[in-house]
Amino acid sequence: MECGGPAGFATHWQIARLLDHSDRAVDALLVLAAQGELDSRLLAGQSQARLRKGLGTPDRTAAALRAAAETGAYATVRSVLEAALPPLLRDTPIRGAGAWLALAAECASRCGAKGAIPEVEEPAARKGSTVTVRNARHLRDVLS
Numbered sequence: 505m506e507c508g509g510p511a512g513f514a515t516h517w518q519i520a521r522l523l524d525h526s527d528r529a530v531d532a533l534l535v536l537a538a539q540g541e542l543d544s545r546l547l548a549g550q551s552q553a554r555l556r557k558g559l560g561t562p563d564r565t566a567a568a569l570r571a572a573a574e575t576g577a578y579a580t581v582r583s584v585l586e587a588a589l590p591p592l593l594r595d596t597p598i599r600g601a602g603a604w605l606a607l608a609a610e611c612a613s614r615c616g617a618k619g620a621i622p623e624v625e626e627p628a629a630r631k632g633s634t635v636t637v638r639n640a641r642h643l644r645d646v647l648s
Contacts, residue, residue, distance in 0.1 A: 511541040537577060544587055556598065566604050593623040605642070624647075625644065628641045
């Protein structure tokens with residue numbers, strides 16, 4: 505990452521692949537962001553695709569993104585989450601969606617993000633108090 509040059513599909517795929525296995529992936533994400541080479545939508549797409557296929561652990565990936573956010577990169581992580589949440593919540597939300605929603609609410613709150621994410625509205629409107637429902641409501645409220 506520190507060698508410079510454009511960061512394309514393969515670079516983002518490797519970061520997505522390693523997010524739930526290695527602190528180096530968090531470092532790589534932060535270096536790419538600092539260099540202006542992070543494509544949040546590409547990383548989000550690859551991360552959610554891996555999780556939907558069962559190739560990653562949602563809780564570990566969310567923990568890695570939380571570690572990146574806690575360095576002060578709340579807006580960067582929010583941009584990844586904003587792009588990843590819609591496909592992760594569509595149809596049947598992935599197991600572990602609550603952790604992603606909680607992190608998204610924290611990042612949005614810290615960086616002052618506003619604007620609804622339509623896919624968050626459906627779980628937020630459900631009855632009940634599961635972690636996913638509670639955190640979807642919290643994110644919806646933070647973004648409004």
